[in-house]
Amino acid sequence: MIRTAILGASGFVGAELLRLCASHPELDPVRLFGDSQAGLRLDAVHPQLALAYPDLVIERYAPDLLDGIDLVFAALPHGHSQRIAPDVIARDIPFVDLGADFRLSSAEDYRTWYKEEHAAPELLSRFVYGIPELHREAIAASKTVAAAGCYPTSAILALRPLIDLVDPDTIVVDAASGVSGAGKGLKDETHFNSVDENFTAYGLLTHRHTAxxxxxxxxxxxxTPHLAPMNRGILATCYAVARGPCDPLATLKAAYADEPFIHVSERPPSTKWTFGSNAVHLTARYDARTGRVLAIAALDNLVKGAAGQMIQCANLMLGLDEVAGLSRVGVCP
Amino acid sequence: MIRTAILGASGFVGAELLRLCASHPELDPVRLFGDSQAGLRLDAVHPQLALAYPDLVIERYAPDLLDGIDLVFAALPHGHSQRIAPDVIARDIPFVDLGADFRLSSAEDYRTWYKEEHAAPELLSRFVYGIPELHREAIAASKTVAAAGCYPTSAILALRPLIDLVDPDTIVVDAASGVSGAGKGLKDETHFNSVDENFTAYGLLTHRHTAxxxxxxxxxxxxTPHLAPMNRGILATCYAVARGPCDPLATLKAAYADEPFIHVSERPPSTKWTFGSNAVHLTARYDARTGRVLAIAALDNLVKGAAGQMIQCANLMLGLDEVAGLSRVGVCP
Amino acid sequence: MIRTAILGASGFVGAELLRLCASHPELDPVRLFGDSQAGLRLDAVHPQLALAYPDLVIERYAPDLLDGIDLVFAALPHGHSQRIAPDVIARDIPFVDLGADFRLSSAEDYRTWYKEEHAAPELLSRFVYGIPELHREAIAASKTVAAAGCYPTSAILALRPLIDLVDPDTIVVDAASGVSGAGKGLKDETHFNSVDENFTAYGLLTHRHTAxxxxxxxxxxxxTPHLAPMNRGILATCYAVARGPCDPLATLKAAYADEPFIHVSERPPSTKWTFGSNAVHLTARYDARTGRVLAIAALDNLVKGAAGQMIQCANLMLGLDEVAGLSRVGVCP
Amino acid sequence: MIRTAILGASGFVGAELLRLCASHPELDPVRLFGDSQAGLRLDAVHPQLALAYPDLVIERYAPDLLDGIDLVFAALPHGHSQRIAPDVIARDIPFVDLGADFRLSSAEDYRTWYKEEHAAPELLSRFVYGIPELHREAIAASKTVAAAGCYPTSAILALRPLIDLVDPDTIVVDAASGVSGAGKGLKDETHFNSVDENFTAYGLLTHRHTAxxxxxxxxxxxxTPHLAPMNRGILATCYAVARGPCDPLATLKAAYADEPFIHVSERPPSTKWTFGSNAVHLTARYDARTGRVLAIAALDNLVKGAAGQMIQCANLMLGLDEVAGLSRVGVCP
Incomplete structure (x- = not known):
């Protein structure tokens, strides 16, 4: 078994990593790190994990606790993993980070969008951007992967194969996310009574995933991201002006024909088809009336948009079966 | 009291008209027409109306039953009110129709989008398009009003004052609606387990409200319309290429400064602020990075998008206070 | 107009009082008191009220600010209104309190269930328990009313007329509430992701409304209270051992035949029929198999369980029409 | 691999069996039977299964199609499996039925509660009642198992170990279920707009699971069953008069100490902890004030209340690891 450490174990992505590890044949979570909840038993924080991990306790992070670890997952707010990455790299442990810290290739872009100086700019070039469908070999060859964000994964998977068909400067990405994307922290915006029976936009013009x-x-x-009254799921509806008449559905089908987690179909996808799974469902259209391409992606923000993608990357990095521990079937209904 | 007849009383919009009439000082629903549920007591169909209307019964429509009626509301599937309109017009009764039958000004457009011949094309020019904020005087002067659809009301109110700031051929309207917009009929798509915890797009490229x-x-x-897991509410997020730098928020504020039901603010609107009310909340932005205008509208599809707008039109047509019977406060939470 | 002050204006019940006052012919909210949000404009706290009250500001409470006020509503956490009541009573202003402070008739019961000494026990006997259907005359004759809690209103209205038919020591009340009953404060338990798609029990054996x-x-x-994944609504399912065969449905119908807000029917009630309204829907059964009476009540916890009941009481106290400003029609769907 | 046939594959339980089989090491669904949807590809009916089963087609049942099958699951409306069981038994194929047909041990009880004559009363005694925690050895030794219903599984697991502590004639079971328990058929009661933001009771005094x-x-x-606005989950809150002071929590902990899918804790359970998993979470209390025992169970009605329990039974019958293919971790949030 691969001795696995999870930074950010008390958050939603941490819990999801633990859920997926519980049915993974190789990954064994042996160290859980959390900050405010250090010292608590795991089942006090995540009761749904009580039967699978009756004995785990959340610890406060210290570099020495990484000794003997075979794999590190980090699911921390941005700004944190750039401080911890050197510890992991020094020990030569395969590292999959979900923070934004190592996703952008330039420290300047990081400063522009995240409004702070990067603490370890010299490490940026070591990290591979973690979308296996686009960078499979590079991920397999790397020890440091920055798993892509939830919104970007949806928009990029929908649009990347179509990019030659459109003018990239005309792209509009209009997406809706379930509330778990906003994390477990207590905010007015994520109070049940703020969200339930509500639909709203946020982060107008400035959402960091744009970068x-x-x-x-x-x-x-x-x-433009929106908040939908549901736990999980992202649907990205993407628009771009076409360079000319085209068949974007056929292009997507061809691009993803051999992908284990991507399904392309004429039917408009539902986030629910992906709930709890690593699946992505896609469709696309060319609109002759307006000369636009429309492409739509659905995925689970906590799985393919976070924990599942991290595990898919780790599987590649460790030479395991890429689909190990990952479902392709949405929990539906 | 104004003796009011409602066609389509057993549907969601019919029920909403009855709810609003119950607190309207003048409108008295005396005849309810329904088809499949004719003969049933109102409280058997809409139990929430039992205390307000203990004695009403749903009847099968016959033209003679309009005798003595002062106002007719029709909330029927498209294709039906074009057959009933002649009866109402012959009796010179003020008529507010919510169907699509008399919204488009040309019979050809109707044929293109609704895939059928119009049965009363000669009546089309008599109808005023029912958005009071845009056509107040014409509505007040007319006896036949075609209240606007739910999606169009949201997009038109958000974009109409901005239309000189943008290239209208670049408009993209991306909207999400609560499920009541799909009506009370039984379909797989509106089964609770299809919709709950789900977000999806539908009617790609072809939704009739485009016209x-x-x-x-x-x-x-x-x-592109989307279905959100909630009862009510439409949020329309609208994009267009700007003709140049501009301040669309100031333009909206100026345009709607005196409107009783429209609130413009920098804060991104939430559908929930409008729940059960006739209010519309708007915001807008100019994005210098991409040269686009972004405008967002929130409303309740069953009120400002249907029954409330019908009553607002009727108030104008009958010389009543325009806001009579209509709330400006969303039921929140 | 009746100059009305609201203590606790930044909470859910405060907002609901303001929503109801907006369509009340007499009540004019002129002073809003809040603590943490004092100094903010009302629309910053409750955007859904922006159109109805564009100019109101939330103030920090001071006794002098009650001068010139005709009616005081208090919707505060328990323990607070017992400190403010003397100010109101000294000014002889009609006072409707929603806190638990003056509901129980004995200071000892208060100590037992609320685990603290009552600060104004001498005032307890001045307050009438505010369920108009049970204490209409006393409320009309009083200047100090303690409006009943949300759960008690549901269980008491369902069971009070049946009490002679059953052994009161065998009553079990099993109720589910929407989340707004837990208030606007930020807690893990009311995070959207804790509640959505979840059903749970809480307060086992010890919920204070038992008293x-x-x-x-x-x-x-x-x-036993439960939390249901919805904004509003309480359904109380009540059980008791019958003294003998009986017809509790007929008993309820007779008891409430003339009540404007209570509807008794054989059909099991839905909380949704009451959403946003002051209505209560009831049913009951005698189960010959087990010798039990079953009685079920549905209401909106923020209206008949809080703000609506407060206004109904105030209407009585001020000699207004008891139903003024209160809807009997649920916002449905 | 074990060649598995599923009767009722187009329903919710059928889909859930397929989801669970997709991560089961041994069960291979090779034949899917459906009625109204026979002839359709599986992904047309259940798009979420498209990636896992790209080639399966739903067929109309015929006895010959069972030839070569190693295991039969039936998830049919009651009344159907009693007609098919003889085909399965004649072929000596292990059979797990989820219908009500073979759960009750007497044909008379079946007639009383299901209002019809049983078509195969002679087979009733062959079937073992399928709750593995109570009948593990009998299930392992049998070829015909009638998996318990969703509500009974919850109430029985909560109360069975406590039965000596209470008077069984005083039991009240008050339970709430997610909507998937009502099946995929189109009914007014399961329209999204009927259920969302609603809580109601149904089947008063007469629900068949009572038997x-x-x-x-x-x-x-x-x-008394209730419908909660969520996809999945049952919470059963059970009451009974205690024979005397007792510690029901300790009793439950002792009874289930070695069970892989049952977790007993002082914390009131949430249905969400079980979502998508075969887990059951339990708590219990003795209330000295009223002399009652309170016991609460949470489970997923489609997993431990249906498909998961069927697979757990099949694992036992086939000599596989009892937990194969079954998660103990709820998908949360």
């Missing part, structure tokens, strides 16, 4: 999408797709794009 | 939006805004636009 | 129910119904009863 | 509970627990009990 990742632009890095992967080229061009200047406008991204 | 109304294009009629009101000019230009060719691309409209 | 109110026992006071009104006699006997020792067991009450 | 199963009485069979397993002894005594006459009163059961």
């Amino acid at each position: 990742e999408m632009e890095m992967a797709l080229g061009g200047r794009l406008l991204f | 109304e939006m294009e009629m009101a805004l000019g230009g060719r636009l691309l409209f | 109110e129910m026992e006071m009104a119904l006699g006997g020792r009863l067991l009450f | 199963e509970m009485e069979m397993a627990l002894g005594g006459r009990l009163l059961f």
Whole structure:
């Protein structure tokens, strides 16, 4: 078994990593790190994990506790993993980070979008951007992967194969996310009574995931995220002006024909088909009336948009079966 | 009291008209028409109305039953009110129709989008398009009003004052609706387990409300509706390429400064602020990075998008206070 | 107009009082008191109220600010209104309190259930328990009313008329509430992701509303509250051993035949029929197999369980129409 | 691999069996039977299964199609499997039925509760009642198992170990279920707009699952089911008069100490902890004030209440690891 440490174990992504590890044949979570909840038993923080991990306790992070560890997952707010990455790299442990810290290739872009100096800019070039469908070999060859964000994964998977068909400077990404994307912290915006029976937009013009999408797709794009009254799921509806008549559905089908987690179909996808799984469902259209391409992606923000993608990357990095521990079937209904 | 008849009383909009009439000082629903549920007591169909209307019964429509009626509301599937309108017009009764039958100004557009011949094309020019904020005087002067659809009301109110700031051929309307917009009929798509914890797009490229939006805004636009897991509410997020730097928020504020039901603010609106009310909340932005205008509208599809707008139109037509019977406060939470 | 002050204006019940006052012919909210949000404009705290009250500001409470006020509503956490009541009473202003402070008739019961000494025990006997259907004359004759809690209102209205048919020591009240009953404060338990798609029990054996129910119904009863994934609504399912064969449905119908807000029917009630309204829907059964009476009540915890009941009481106290400003029609769907 | 046939593959339980089989090491669904949807590809009916089963087609049942099958699961409306069981038994194929047909041990009870004559009463005694925690050896030794219903599983697991502590004739079971328990058929009651933001009781005094509970627990009990606005999950809150002071929590902990899927804790359980998993979470209390025992169970009605329990039974019958293919971790949030 692969001795696995999880930083950020008390959050939603931490819990999801633990859920997925519980049915993974190789990954064995042996160290859980958390900050405010250090010292608590895991089942006090995540009761749904009580039967699978009756004995785990959340610890406060210290570098020495990484000794003997075979794999590190980090699911921390941005700004944190750039401080911890040197500890992991020094020990030569395979490291999959979900923070934004190592996703952008330039420290300047990081400063622009995250409004702070990067603490370890010299490490940026070591990290591979973690979307296996686009960077499979590079991930397999690397020890440091920055798993892509939830929104970018959806928009990039929908648009990347279509990018030659459109003008990338005309891309609009309009996406809706379930509330778990906002994390477990207590905020007015995520109080049940704020969200339930509500639909709203946020982060107008300024959402940081724009930077990742632009890095992967080229061009200047406008991204508007929305909050939908549901636990999980992202649906990204993407628009771009076509260079000419085209068949984007056929292009997507061809691009992803051999992908284990991607399904392309004419039917508009539902986030629910992906709930709890690593699946992505895609469709696309060319609209002759307006000369636009429309592409839509659905995924589970906590799985393919976070913990599942991390495990898929780790499987590649460790030479395991890429699909180990990952479901392709949404929990539905 | 104004003796009011409601066609389509057993549907969601019919029920909402009855709810609003119960606190309207003048409108008295005396005849309810329904088809499959004719003969049933109102409280058997809509138990929530039992205390307000203990004695009403749903009847099968016959023209003679309009005798003595002062106002007719029709909330029927498209294709039906074009057959009933002649009865109402012959009796010279003020008529507010929510169907699509008399919204488009040309029978050809109707054929294109609704895939059928119009049965009363000669009546089309008599109808005023029912958005009071845009056509107040015409509505007040008319006896036949075609209240606007739910999606078009949201997009048109968000974009109409901004139309000179943008290229209308670049408009994209990306909207999400609560499920009541799909009506009370039983379909797989509106089964609770299909919708709950789900977000999906539908009607790709072909939704009929596109025609109304294009009629009101000019230009060719691309409209993508989505279904959100909630009862009510529409949020329309609208994009267009700006003709140059501009301040669309100030433009909206100026345009709607005196409107009783429209609130413009920098804060991104939430559908929940409008729940059960006739209110519309708007915001807008100019994005210098991409040269686009972003405008967002929130409303309750069953009130400002249907029954409330019908009553607002009727108030104008009958010389009543425009806001009579209509709340401006969302039921929140 | 009746100059009305609201203590606790930044909470859910405060907002609901303001929503109801907006369509009340007489009540004019002129002073809003809040603590943490004092100094903010009302629309910053409750955007859904922006159109109805564009100019109101939340103030920090001071006794002098009650001068010139005609009516005081208090919707504060327990323990607070016992400190403010003397100010109101000294000014002889009609006062409707929603806190638990003056509901129980004995200071000893207060100590037992609320684990603290009552600060104004001498005032307890001045307050009438505010359920108009049970204490209409006393409320009309009083200047100080302690409006009943949300759960007690549901259980008491369901069981009070049946109490002679059953052994009161065998009552079990099993109720589910929407989340707004837990208030606007930020807690793990009311994070959207804790509640959505979840159903749970809480307050086992010890919920404080038990005391109110026992006071009104006699006997020792067991009450188990549950949290349902919805904004509003309480459904109380009540069980008791019958003294013998009986017809509790007929008894309820007779008891409430003339009540404007209570509807008794054979059909099991839905909380949704009451959403946003002051209505209560009831049913009951006698189960010959087990010799039990079953009675079920549905209401909106923020209206008949809070703000609506407060206004109904105030209407009585001020000699207004008891139903003024209160809807009997649930917002449905 | 074990060649598995599923009757009722187009329903919710059928889909859930397929989801669970997709991560089961041994069960291979090779034949899917459905009625109205025979002839359709599986992904047309259950798009979430498209990636896992790209080639399966739903067929119309015929006995010959069972030839070569190693295991039969039936998830059919009651009345159907009693007609098919003889085909399965004749072929000596292990058979797990989820219908009500073979759960009750007497044809007379079946007639009383299901209002029809049983078509194969002679087979009733062959079937073992399928709750592995209570009948593990009998299930392992049998070829015909009638998996318990969703509500009975919850109430029986909560109360069975406590039965000597209470008077079984005083049991009240008050339970809430997610909507998937009502199946995929189109009914007004399961339209999204009927259920969302609603909580209601149904089946008052007469729900058929009462019979199963009485069979397993002894005594006459009163059961009231409720519908909660969520996809999945049952919470059963159970009451009974205690024979004397007792510690039901300790009793439950002792009874289930070695069970892989049952977790007993002082914390009131949430249905969400079990979502998508075969876990059951339990708590219990003795209330000295009223002399009652309170016991609460949470489970996923489609897993431990249906498909998961079927697979757990099949694992036992086939000599596989009892937990194969079954998660103990709820998908949370």
